[in-house]
Amino acid sequence: MRRKFWGWGLEGQGLDDQEVLALGGLLAGHLGLEPPDLRPAPRIEDVRLRQPRLQAPGALADICSQEPWDRAEHTLGKSFDDLARGLAGRWEHPPDLVAFPRSETEVGSVLEWCAAAGAAMVPYGGGSSVARGIEPDVGDGYAGAVSLDLRHLDRVLEVDRDSRSARIQGGVLGPQLEEQLRPLGLTLRHFPQSFEFSSLGGWIATRSGGHYATLFTHIDEFVQGVRALTPRGVYETRRLPGSGAGPDPARLLIGSEGTLGVITEAWMRLQDRPVHRASAAVAFASFEGAWQAARGVAQSGLWPANCRLLDANEALLSGSGDGTHAVLIVTFESADHPVEAWMARAAEICRECGGEVPDVSATARAGAAGAWRDAFVRGGHTHDALVRLGMVQETFETAITWDRFPDFHAGVMEATQRALREVCGTGAAIKEAASSELIRLGGTITHHHAVGRYHRPWYDRERPDLFAEALRAAKRALDPAAIMNPGVLIDP
Amino acid sequence: MRRKFWGWGLEGQGLDDQEVLALGGLLAGHLGLEPPDLRPAPRIEDVRLRQPRLQAPGALADICSQEPWDRAEHTLGKSFDDLARGLAGRWEHPPDLVAFPRSETEVGSVLEWCAAAGAAMVPYGGGSSVARGIEPDVGDGYAGAVSLDLRHLDRVLEVDRDSRSARIQGGVLGPQLEEQLRPLGLTLRHFPQSFEFSSLGGWIATRSGGHYATLFTHIDEFVQGVRALTPRGVYETRRLPGSGAGPDPARLLIGSEGTLGVITEAWMRLQDRPVHRASAAVAFASFEGAWQAARGVAQSGLWPANCRLLDANEALLSGSGDGTHAVLIVTFESADHPVEAWMARAAEICRECGGEVPDVSATARAGAAGAWRDAFVRGGHTHDALVRLGMVQETFETAITWDRFPDFHAGVMEATQRALREVCGTGAAIKEAASSELIRLGGTITHHHAVGRYHRPWYDRERPDLFAEALRAAKRALDPAAIMNPGVLIDP
Structure with a gap:
């Protein structure tokens, strides 16, 4: 099955027209509105893309495509803004071609050709950006733009069971990665909402955050070593469990959003797959009590795997509440030891803040916590449906x-x-x-969605000016012709 | 009391000559050697320092010193190599003057003057470097070298009890910091062995590691925001609990070892002072069993505050063992909850690896764990004594x-x-x-001692070449005349 070129997931996945209309009727009823009209999903034959300005050289022809489907798929991300533009027929910045390298060597060949041709390169993992991070809107200074799709770099290359870490290719998507780790009893345990269609390299390039939101949340914490191809050559950090040797070289790549190079591999810290679990969805009449409980649990040193606060509205929309109370989902898990003592203390903290603690469940997939989880996982499809109904559903996040x-x-x-x-x-x-x-x-303008092109105006106000100067200088050292993802993070 | 200019601590602290000789006799007996001679501690009147090449301008005269004591104190660090050179009368790279600014504004004035005068600046916190990080060995390209001693920037400026964090000046030493936090029930809980004579700014500049060695070990994890003066001006990151907005600007300063600017303040994450403790010093007949247990505990997700493995020799030398067995010190602590369940599981892991677990103590200051702690805390003084006896005691660390x-x-x-x-x-x-x-x-050449000038040859083999190029470019952006701590980390 192909990926949709205009929305979330694969062709045939998500809500069909009847289901979308039913959802529209339901929401209209809640809101006291007329049932909304349904915009048709875009068809590829209706999409107008500008003529390609570049042709792949013969040696790369096998791995390059200028098919309209491929170009359209690599034009827009997955935010409300992206979906709405796609539905309105505004496909303004398609890549001139899409490259699908099968190896790091081929990544290098495409990069060399881009540099020689004066083309901009936009690295592309799962395409789930909601920050215009993969949209080839690179300005007029280039001969064209190449979207570099890393989907074929999808393998776990090496596993070190003793240290619980693995060397993994950058293009692997979440489910493919976990599938390869499962037989070894290991997991990366990094679950952003985009998990199904986002890649390891994309997580690192955007400083992704997972829904396990205490202790190790950001992908940063899981990187033991990273390897990238820059226009100047290979940038590979030594694989180390810790170091104090100068500013961390990995941290320059983590969050670089494709502006310094293409992340081709990383050594990642893994975890044993959990066998002990305890979960509760605690109800709070007061929102203040709920966030005070979240703070108490977060500061307790208990380190729950999940500690997610839904306000009354979000609880209602995700089916985890009836709209009258906030819900704090607290989950503990461990591969090593039963977690009852941990859960008992967290429950105490919640009660001290006015929470009603239900029976603790040994799974996070049942009850209110499970309802939230299901809504979270199918969020991409629901989002597509709402946009087709002309409803604004946008996501943003901060810290x-x-x-x-x-x-x-x-x-x-x-x-x-x-x-x-x-x-x-x-x-x-x-x-x-x-x-x-x-x-x-x-x-901050982003806790985990990244900056891309969409958040630039606010990022420019958030980051120190001198850091921007230092980063620009570092970029010039690694990418002298400024071909890597122009317009993202900084102006070359 | 003044700080010693040639060794650890304050004048009058440490072992007196009789105690040093007694230690020498004891060790000689163990090793079957003649009792070693005692080298006299250096006297300031015997120290030959080259003539100063710089004079402070009138406006800075009040805060600058060219006293031999001050210049000598700022010449060498605290490694074996430093001590041995001092005892041998080799004071080759004294600063031409030492500045003691009383405010960030005065730091800026000194920095401006250095830039105008073509002088190199070497930031100085507690002077505990064992990596030639504070030695003004800056090469011939400068009009002179200024050691910038930040001891007067020693205040906690602002406390946020809700988030458990504080804005703290860079020059504060460990004990001064904890003294200011204690009345609030808070602690930074960062205890490098140099704690008494190392500073917050120094910890951040060198990516210090504390002896609490699981979970949050490196100072990196505690930095919420950081502010530095660079030759180009202020570099201040937004105070945030987390962010995914581009490469982390704080991480460029963390580990920069004085080469980009002077760290004047930081917002630091704090913790509630622990009230629950459990500690055990587990004995292992086999070293392999001991490190397997250390691995098991480290990977368990129990996150002990301390998990320190001493081999049989180190256990003997620190008084924690008799030389026949390795010792694993495991300590749990919490401000929130009793830690028996945590300790019980860690003890199980140790037993599975052949450890003999003694009765668990509610303090880490008694028994074998306490003996190790005492030896650790007085390490600087012991080191001085051994070097004066002509014995090589050197420290190095890695990961x-x-x-x-x-x-x-x-x-x-x-x-x-x-x-x-x-x-x-x-x-x-x-x-x-x-x-x-x-x-x-x-x-890695350093897990927490930093690179300085001493570790440069190995650091140059460890770090990616392209990272060095990027860092050099970033340095040029922040420090165009290359006056900040030349010779450390990279050549300008």
Whole structure:
């Protein structure tokens, strides 16, 4: 099955037209609106793409494509903004060609050809960017743009069972990776919502965060060593469990969003697959009690695998609540020891903050926690359906210290709701209002979605100016012709 | 009391001549040697320092010193090599002057003056470097060298109890910091062996590691935001609990060893002071059993505060064993919950690997664990005494993945012992043999001591060449005249 070129997942997956209409009717009923119309899913024969400005050289012809489907698939990401533009027929920045290298050597050949041809290169993993990170909108300074799709670099190359780590190719998608690790009793245990269609290299390039949200959350923590091809050659860090030798060379690549090179492999820290589990979905009448409990659990040193707070609305929408209370999902898991003592103390903390703790379950897949999990996993498909119904569903995320949380939360909610009242028909102004408010109040423009091209205006206000200068200088050292993902993070 | 200019601690601290001689007699007896002679501690009136090549301008005269004591104190670090050179009268690279700014503004004034005068600047925290990181050996390209002593920037400026973090000045030493946090029930809980005479800014600049050696070990993990003065101006990262926005700007400064700027403040993550403790010093007849247990505990997800393995020799020397068995010290602590369940499972893991687990103690300051702790804390003084007896005591440290540990350990021990057999009278060749072997076998030249000037030859083999190019380019952006700590990490 092919991947959809305009939305989430594979052809045939997701909601069919009848299901989308039923969902629209249901929501319209809740909101007291007329049932919305359904926009048809784009058909490839209706998509107008500009003529390719580049031709692959003969030696690379086998691994390059200029098929409309391939070019369209590599044009837009998966945000509301991307979906809405696709439905509106705005495919403005297609790559001139898509390369599908089968090896690191072929990655190098494509890179060399791009440098020689003056073409920009946009690395592409699973295509799940919601930050215009993979959109070949590279400006006019290039002979063209090549989308480099790493899907064939999908293997676990080497496993070290003693240290629980493995050398893994950058193009592997989440499920393919876990499938290769499962027979060894190992797991990376990194589950961003995009898990099905995002890649290891993409996670590293964007500093991905998983839904296991205490202790090791960001992919940064799992990288033991990383290898990239830059326009200047190989950049490979020594595989080490820890080091204090100068600024960490891996950290320059982690978060570099394709602007310095293509991540072809990494040594990743793994974990034993858990066998002990305890999970509870704790209900709170007060949102403040709920976040105070989240803080208490997060600061307790118990390190639950999951500690996710849903406000009353999100609990309702995900089927984990009835809209009258917030829900804190707390899950412990371990490959080594029963976790009852851990769960018991977390439950105490929740009760001290006014939480109602139900019976603890030995799985996170049942009850309210399971309902949330199901909604989380099928989020991409639901999103597509809502956009087709003309409804704005946009995602954004940030991070802030606890002391500023109440004002921050109130300020961003207020800015968002104000924009919603003022705006009709587009999500961009709402996102802009929310983003500006969270930067103004001291948050970050992204905890795990990355910067891409979409978040640049706010990122430019968040990061130190001198860091931008240092990063530009580092980029010039690695990518002198500035062909790597131009427009992302910094201007060359 | 002044700090010693030639060794560890304050004047009057440490072993007096009689105690040093007694230690020499004891060790000579163990080793079957004649009691060694005692080299006298250096006297400042005997120290020959080259004439200063720089004079402070009038506006900075108040905060600058050219007193021989101050210049000598800022000449050498605290390694065997430093001590031995000091005892031999080799004070070859004194700073031309030492500046003691009282505020960040004064740091900026000194920096501006250095840039204008063509002087190199060497930031100085507690002076505990064992890597020639603070030695003003900057080459001939400068009008002189200024040691910037940050001791007056020693305050906790702001505390956020909710998020458990604080804004702290870079020059604060370990005990001063903990003293200011204690009334608030908070602790940074970062205890490198140099704790008494090393500073927050120094920890960040060198990517320090503390003796709490599982979970949060490196200072990197505790930095929430950092502020530095560079020759180009202020470099301040946004205070955030987490972010995925581009490569982490803090990580460029963390480990920069004074080559990019002076760290004046940081927002640091703190912890509640622990009230629950459990500790055991587990004895192992077999070293392999001991390190297998260390691996088991480290990989269990129990996250002990301490998990330190002493081989039979180190256990003997620190008074934690009789030389017949290895000792694994395992300590749990928590501010939130009793830790018996954690300790019980760790004890099980140790027993499975052949460990004899004694009664668990509610403190890490008694018994064999306490003996090790005492030896660890007074290590600087013992070291001074041994060097004065003409005995080589050198420290080095590294990191390696578990799969390679047995061969790595054997290879480095063998290379060290071979060098010991071949060499007499100097520790440098031994250190060189050990360092070359650990780099050859895939380790890192430093897990927490930093690179400085001393480790440069091995660091240059460890780090990716293209990272060095990127770092050099970033340095040029921040420090165009290359005045910041020249010779450390990279050549400008």
